[in-house]
Amino acid sequence: MHLRAFLLSALRSATSGGRRYHLWMGGLTVIMLAGGYAYLEQANHGLVVTGMNDHVSWGLYISNLAFLVGLAAAAVILVLPAYILKDVDFSQAVLIAEGVAVSALVMCLAFVMANSPGWPWKWWRLAPGVGLLNWPDSMLAWDVILLNGYLVLNLAIPFYILYSHYVGREPLKRKYVPFIYVSVFWAVSIHLVTAFLFSGLTARPFWNSALLGPRFLASAFTAGPAFMILLLGFIRSNSEYPISDSAISKLATVTAVAAQVNLVMLLSELIFEFFTPTHHNISARYLFFGLGEHDALVPWIRTGIALNVTATITLMIHPLRKNPRVLMWACAALFLGIWVEKGIGLVIPGFIPSPLGEIVEYAPTWVELWVTAGIWAMGMFVLTVLVRVALPIELGVLRSPHLEDSQPYRVVRPRSTRTRYPDVRPVRKR
């Protein structure tokens, strides 16, 4: 009875909103439809309609996968303090972080599917029993299991909490905290396993580095919180939902630290590659300087690094970091910079030159771009719906109509942020 009401009110909450909301969702739907059409095109003709080829056999899709796994894993930055260390500042943001994780995972799985159009209808070959899951040998098999598992965890925990609040109960700690512990380790492992997917390949010296796993984590803990800051900033200025300044300032600190670690690791990779030039650094040479007339990625990576460095320096300077406007810009720059550095800047040079030294460059086609845009739109769509459902429940506005006591159940109590953190100005006056 409650469940049906829950789903109904969730649906109502997700489909009602102002004009801007409908424009946003409508726009996303349009992009998704276009992406779906491009996907059909690629399913019908084969991947020949993409820019990938026998030399560069992974492209934009796997690049996005590498990046988005990080975004998903970064939820742990809020989950760990909020649930386990009982950090009150993060307790309001944690559900949103889990929503980000869910949408990132949906995008990850969609990119895996798009990368091999055979998958949607051949997935049963992975199913244990009927199929032949090459586990534990295959990192990709690990990845698919872990991504799905993490998706289930990140759907189930918030669902339980939200549903409890919806029906006016306090969620039972013993019922969900064990899963929180699992999800913390799970988050780290999905990310490391995705790194091992690349670093385990001796065939590609560009990826075959022990630092790749840690670098993945560092960049995830940079891009993830940066995205959270952007999202929380948006929610805070557009809704009643109380997000404390301290939550944002803590996230900003995390981002600043992780961004520095990320840069240090990047620097040590660069010195390793270029201080004693060997045959193994040829992909890095291609990426940063180009090989002869082949230099398609050079402008990208240089922009990406410039964004990263500028944003990191900005975040390292206290007054700048504490200025909400600057903080938002820095976070956006970091997000983009890491997308370039860890997405296309990581995956594509691994294939150039080929293990036999042949150089074939890669440029995505329109089909790929549309599919990618469609998948991102889908992720944003899922995220919007999740946030749209979670916020009113947490605000106590949305509750089960079957409850006898119709008093709104207030879970979060806004506090005066100014008194506790006088040096932090609110992002916008409410």
Added chain:
Amino acid sequence: MSDDGNSVTPDGAEDGTVLQKPVDRRGALGMLAAGVAAGAAAASACRPLNAATPEERELRVLEWQEFTQKHYRRMTDAERAETIQRIERLAKIRHDEDVTIATTDAQPGVLFGYAFNISKCKGYRNCIEACINENNLDRASDTQYIRIFEMEDGGINLEEADATYQHEVPAEGHFYLGTQCFQCANPPCVPVCPVGATWQEPDGIVVIDYNWCVGCRACMAACPYWARRFNWAQAEVPLNEVNPNQHYLGNRARKKGVVEKCTFCIHRTRKGQLPACVAACPPGARVFGNLLDPDSEIRWVLANKHLFRLKEELATEPRYWYFSD
């Protein structure tokens, strides 16, 4: 003609269940799971059954069976025979090709090895041509398993080498080095496959079940010798150029979206013939044989020549050696 080889090499047909797994329940489950998964996909592709001609209807049924078929290594002999019959029939319906598909197993006591003489190779690329014809490689994208690299005397540097030379060969001051799948003894391409669609056979050939491969291309990223090719679109071979003498694990028709590679001409070598590249090489720069036979030519080369292999440091242990006079 294609059966004659069996007189030379009786195929070990009773070795059908490599994985020793129960099969019946799995098969049924496979159908079920696939049914759920594919229902939507198939529905969009299928026109209503009653509107189709008998042949179209047959095609639909065969395609469905093909889609839900088991992993090759889990098939019983009867299932293999049925699968072969289906593929032959599909080739007839789809492309009007009359093909014979063998499932010849590895000969006991045989492990294939290959040696390439870098001082004999003249860069003619006759091997590439023979390979294209023999293995029904896609003509539209000009898929080639073999690469012949022209290198300057004095060192092996793949980055500087050129495989696209267009001049008369052999060129002054250069030597030629050919690559293809090396059938590594420790193949990095095999463990990465999430669905176990690629594996090493007892005679050392690394094969792919094209009907099981899901096209993720993890194996392409893992191969240090760039030996694998992907079917980016449906392969095209002119009807009069199709080699009808085929093997399930070798040169039979590949669908779009699966990976393929050199199999040392599994359909020839398991019958005692030489791979097409060896047979076509004018100067005889290619030596092929059984590594387990101490009196084979390949063993003589290994024992008497100075050898090297590509990227030894990766511990892939290719069964493909280079030597010079």
Added chain:
Amino acid sequence: MWTRLVNGVVCLAVVGIASGCVDEQRPERETAALAADTGLTDIDLAVAAFNAQRQPGELPTVQAAPVDRWAGPGARPFEVAVRTSKQEAGHPRRFGSITLETALRIRPVSQYPCTSCHFGRTVVMTDDRIDDAHQNIQPVHPEETGALCSTCHSADNVERLALAQGEPVTLTESYRLCAQCHFQQAEAWAGGAHGKRLDGWQGRRVVMGCGDCHDPHSPAIQQRIPFRAPELERARTTHE
């Protein structure tokens, strides 16, 4: 409400645009004409096609006589393919810019018998010849190595070959002749590292003789145009 309507219209428009883009991407899938510019002759193609089907055991051969002290791998006897003028005999013969006309050379050379000019008598080696009259024989081998005609040809009959000790040999046994100087190559040949095995890797071992590849008078391999090169960018240009 009206925004939803507008969304629908925009959606259709974008899909239309997208499909326009996609159409341009559609691959031009025309099949490449094979071997038009490869510089290979029909003989090569025919032989390769025949080779692809020939079963082990179909080649005519002769048993190889032992090459000095070098036997084959495992001291197993092996066989040398008999060269015939028939294409089907096994392998592309075309080397360099010349195509070796290979008659069944167990008999004396019959193409241009010496006696057709030097008639009425046996031609004796004088190591001194009229070049213009022997255009088809380019004596690079003797010129570059300092060997004499009589190193290989029988001193009292130029149509016959003879070992150093004077024992006559046929052309099919040319390896015995060549091995007198080229002992390293002969060793490699007997072992399987030089020359070429025909007729399958299993069962009897059939190899080609020296003269199958090398023109004895000008043994170096000549240059020729190779089969077409791979196009690195091809996979991309098909769909752009």
